[in-house]
Amino acid sequence: MLVSSSHSLVFRVLFCALLATSIGQSVMLTTLPSLGRKAELSEFHIAAIMSSSALIFAIGTSIWSKIAKRVGFKRILMLGLTGYSIGTLVFASTWMTGFTGIITGSTLFLALLISRTLQSTIMSATPPAAVGYAVSISSIQTRVSAISKVTSASNVGQIIGPAYAGLLVSLGLLVPLYSIVLLTILAIILVHFKLPELTTTTILSDSQRQQLEQSGYNKVPYVFVVACVFVFTAMAMMQQSLGFFLMDFYHLSPVDAASKVGIAMMISAAASLIVQFTLVQKARIAKETMITLALPLLAIGYVCLYFQQSFAILYIAMTCMGIGMGMAYPALAAAATTYCTPSQLSLITGLITATTAMGYIVGPPAAAWLYQTDIALPFAVAAMLMALIAIVLFTTLFHLRRAHIQACNAQSYTK
DSSP states (O other): OOOGGGHHHHHHHHHHHHHHHHHHHHHHHHHHHHHHHHTTOOHHHHHHHHHHHHHHHHHHHHHHHHHHHHHOHHHHHHHHHHHHHHHHHHHHHHHHHHHTTSSOHHHHHHHHHHHHHHHHHHHTTHHHHHHHHHHHTSOTTTHHHHHHHHHHHHHHHHHHHHHHHHHHGGGOTTHHHHHHHHHHHHHHHHHHHHSOOOOHHHHSOHHHHHHHHTSOOOSHHHHHHHHHHHHHHHHHHHHHHHHHHHHHHSOOOHHHHHHHHHHHHHHHHHHHHHHIIIIITTSOOOHHHHHHHHHHHHHHHHHHHHHOOSHHHHHHHHHHHHHHHHHHHHHHHHHHHHHSOGGGHHHHHHHHHHHHHHHHHHHHHHHHHHHHHOTTHHHHHHHHHHHHHHHHHHHHHHHHHHHHHHHHHHHHHHO
């Protein structure tokens, strides 16, 4: 096990590794609607690319989480970063063949679909390796903060990514994607030289392994996993629809729409990052309290998006969503890994890191279908999803608190 004095370095390295991929994902999501319009692909084509790659990513994270426990978090993390670098290069080059007319229409769509799903197969190793590493070196008391320190890279990436894309998009829509490869290569070098090896199989004794195998099963963590899936489904619906909404409602060009989406995503990510660096990592607020605050804020944000008539309302909505997301994911992830039994930890860690991809399996195609009925309808449905999962989680937390009180009373009575 790593000594506590090295934890700070570990978290910085894990943060940088996820930051590189987060910037890449943010750049891709910012430019994808505009790339699709320029290549004359429909909303359903773009949704299919996002959804299918997310399906592969979700399956991959669960598998890689188990492999990382045996092979080592560092090795799997480097493998994921390498796959991301190569995959991004191939994906961007496939778009280039479409823009130059080498392949078009259905052939281009299939080529993009295959290249993106192949990329997801390997790059899905990165999140479970990074989060699994963080969970392995943290206690239950510090888990929310530990997960936040690593996953806050996503928020930083969402701030840098859109600005980065907006700065380079004037040179060409594909320039930001190609340049991301350099960042992920730097991340590979950093992980290789600075991240210590850590394999949980070498930490556990034979008696500890036997104890884990006999530690039972708990259904409660899956409630928090499903809640995370709903949160990211709503987020995926918003990201799938927002670029097209700005082009159709405000009559913006593809480049202008990509720029406005970038600004909106930056505002959301900045709000999320501020919350994570203050309330989540510094303040001693219980994860259950953060969950009860986050979900209503997310619902309010989507309602504001539905009723927006100006960019000011759009930015207010994105701020609400940023604050909500900043608390929601680390709190839900910590709750899921805290309430699970030791034997479930590897599986739950894999599932919780797969929730982003799970949300993008359902979200984009659902949003594309709803968009055909009403261009603002995806935002309304996202708000309803947040309200529904809030009710489920509030009920679950109520029962958990009641069970805890009853257990404490019974223990006091026994004494």
